[in-house]
Amino acid sequence: MATMQDVANLANVSLATVSFTINDSKPVSPKTRAKVEAAMKDLGYRRNAVGSALARGRTHVLALLYPALQHRFSPTSVRFFTSAADQARLRGYNLVLWPMSNDAEAVTELTSSGLVDGVVLMEVQLDDPRVSELSGSAVPFALIGRTRDTTGIPFVDVDFESAVENAIDRLVELGHTDLVLIDGGVGNQLLGGYGPVARTRKAFGEVTAQRGLSGAIMSGVHSSAGGRELAKEFAAKHPETTGVLMMNEHAGPGFVAGLQQAGYRLPQDISVLALASSLDTASMSEPEMAVLISPADELGRLGVDVLIDQIDKKNNPLPQLLIECSYSPGATMGPALKHGR
Amino acid sequence: MATMQDVANLANVSLATVSFTINDSKPVSPKTRAKVEAAMKDLGYRRNAVGSALARGRTHVLALLYPALQHRFSPTSVRFFTSAADQARLRGYNLVLWPMSNDAEAVTELTSSGLVDGVVLMEVQLDDPRVSELSGSAVPFALIGRTRDTTGIPFVDVDFESAVENAIDRLVELGHTDLVLIDGGVGNQLLGGYGPVARTRKAFGEVTAQRGLSGAIMSGVHSSAGGRELAKEFAAKHPETTGVLMMNEHAGPGFVAGLQQAGYRLPQDISVLALASSLDTASMSEPEMAVLISPADELGRLGVDVLIDQIDKKNNPLPQLLIECSYSPGATMGPALKHGR
Numbered sequence: 001m002a003t004m005q006d007v008a009n010l011a012n013v014s015l016a017t018v019s020f021t022i023n024d025s026k027p028v029s030p031k032t033r034a035k036v037e038a039a040m041k042d043l044g045y046r047r048n049a050v051g052s053a054l055a056r057g058r059t060h061v062l063a064l065l066y067p068a069l070q071h072r073f074s075p076t077s078v079r080f081f082t083s084a085a086d087q088a089r090l091r092g093y094n095l096v097l098w099p100m101s102n103d104a105e106a107v108t109e110l111t112s113s114g115l116v117d118g119v120v121l122m123e124v125q126l127d128d129p130r131v132s133e134l135s136g137s138a139v140p141f142a143l144i145g146r147t148r149d150t151t152g153i154p155f156v157d158v159d160f161e162s163a164v165e166n167a168i169d170r171l172v173e174l175g176h177t178d179l180v181l182i183d184g185g186v187g188n189q190l191l192g193g194y195g196p197v198a199r200t201r202k203a204f205g206e207v208t209a210q211r212g213l214s215g216a217i218m219s220g221v222h223s224s225a226g227g228r229e230l231a232k233e234f235a236a237k238h239p240e241t242t243g244v245l246m247m248n249e250h251a252g253p254g255f256v257a258g259l260q261q262a263g264y265r266l267p268q269d270i271s272v273l274a275l276a277s278s279l280d281t282a283s284m285s286e287p288e289m290a291v292l293i294s295p296a297d298e299l300g301r302l303g304v305d306v307l308i309d310q311i312d313k314k315n316n317p318l319p320q321l322l323i324e325c326s327y328s329p330g331a332t333m334g335p336a337l338k339h340g341r
Numbered sequence: 342m343a344t345m346q347d348v349a350n351l352a353n354v355s356l357a358t359v360s361f362t363i364n365d366s367k368p369v370s371p372k373t374r375a376k377v378e379a380a381m382k383d384l385g386y387r388r389n390a391v392g393s394a395l396a397r398g399r400t401h402v403l404a405l406l407y408p409a410l411q412h413r414f415s416p417t418s419v420r421f422f423t424s425a426a427d428q429a430r431l432r433g434y435n436l437v438l439w440p441m442s443n444d445a446e447a448v449t450e451l452t453s454s455g456l457v458d459g460v461v462l463m464e465v466q467l468d469d470p471r472v473s474e475l476s477g478s479a480v481p482f483a484l485i486g487r488t489r490d491t492t493g494i495p496f497v498d499v500d501f502e503s504a505v506e507n508a509i510d511r512l513v514e515l516g517h518t519d520l521v522l523i524d525g526g527v528g529n530q531l532l533g534g535y536g537p538v539a540r541t542r543k544a545f546g547e548v549t550a551q552r553g554l555s556g557a558i559m560s561g562v563h564s565s566a567g568g569r570e571l572a573k574e575f576a577a578k579h580p581e582t583t584g585v586l587m588m589n590e591h592a593g594p595g596f597v598a599g600l601q602q603a604g605y606r607l608p609q610d611i612s613v614l615a616l617a618s619s620l621d622t623a624s625m626s627e628p629e630m631a632v633l634i635s636p637a638d639e640l641g642r643l644g645v646d647v648l649i650d651q652i653d654k655k656n657n658p659l660p661q662l663l664i665e666c667s668y669s670p671g672a673t674m675g676p677a678l679k680h681g682r
Contacts, residue, residue, distance in 0.1 A: 016356040068423050078414045085440040097438035099426040224624040257627035283565040284625050286598035
């Protein structure tokens, strides 16, 4: 690919003159402009974002950082991304999905590269080294998710605490008093305290204790096959339980299938409520799951708005927003039978 | 963000001198170097990819173009992306997912921006304006998928023709002679002829005709709810059919659920074989689907290898590779019962 230096060499002018010509950043004589433009044409060099970025400090590219090689994308993660990309486009930016693990150095490399005008961070941990790194950089950022200490940190997040309370309320109304929360808090998600899992577990413990309910927690891998395994383990360990909060989107449909293989009828023997999931995942199981739908579309859009407003220096104070999940009924919810299984 | 021009202004040197200092592209006196480095430090400007890109024409960023706002990511698309990103990282590049629809102008804007060293294109159409645009640019590219005319086009793709033949062979061996292919060929996927759908339909028509089988085609939307709708429509339109090739990953689990709601027993009344899908999707349904697994991991990796080899000028001739799907058994496959339903 032809570089600005190639253009400068061919036109026999300085690199600075090429920059001034391309970016209209200083006056250039018509003769010089003609030489530079002829060289650009000969070399196939086009007025480009890199040149513009140098002149203006802007590429109009935003990076959504997601640890795609560590956390497999769920249908809900996809909605976060597409909604954010859509909103970015509406506001004149390209939002790209940048795979990046829990690695402060990789964040530094990106923010100092000049390639992106701003960063949206997903899969935030309670104590997240990437957030400290972003806070110390000159590149604007916004979190979808939040750290333990959110002082001075712009974020949008799911209101997991209210979702847990909402789910428990619905199960208690149907007479369920013995509950299990299933999440995906195994492996690397727990390193550093993965926010959604940590907050949901804490709220589940507090609400079940306050109301005198029995509440246990199980974890499984992020796959449908993992959900089937979980169902076997669940049937063996928690025969008295009649209500399940399922916060592992990949495992949900397999868990419902596995329950039935283990002899459960839904909802007569057990109620299952998917937490912070999607309608599409809910409708993959038979019967279709009741679900508290993650506000993923709204959060993707808001995350980008919070970011671009900062780039445009419009945010004062920095927004910190929690959005609730919305309930959609499904055939996996029914009254607890007094006699049990 | 501080620009190179800001550094030049503060150090009271030319933009070219800053460039020479940063990129070691021409000798600079120790005194000048010290002034430039002091200014960079004061402004928080770091040796960066944009500066380097100008000097060397490299950013070490690769873009995987995917129409994420038009085609929803499936578990298999996710595997293409993560495998490609993983391989790129191994070879010293960052591969980012760049949402881009069927828009030749957006391709031009990207290839002329200088922001990426190469492009991998997914969701390729038979006559794809983006491919013509990439062919005319100086930026190396590779397709995952392929156009009708592949002369001079580097690509890796699923061997859909052999997958269809494999699937039909397996159903015929079990005695099935009345088959339906279900795909997701509705809406914008058919604009310009979406390669996988067009190739699969053609092969299905040819192989069923050659073998004297009954073969019909149905299409549905890309969702689990769409799969349930399809099952109703299928039961009404094709009561004689005992074998289904399911090439709509999002709709698969809902279709299997919907068949059972419509009174089918699997596999006694009907066999379902998922085509170019994933084990995870197959295990979301109850019973688990038999599946011809898309070689997504291999294709993601090979697509990136083909691209980086071009950047390194190692490809001669340009690779064109077709990879077969691999079979995994499931409880949705069984012998055709002579008496039908």
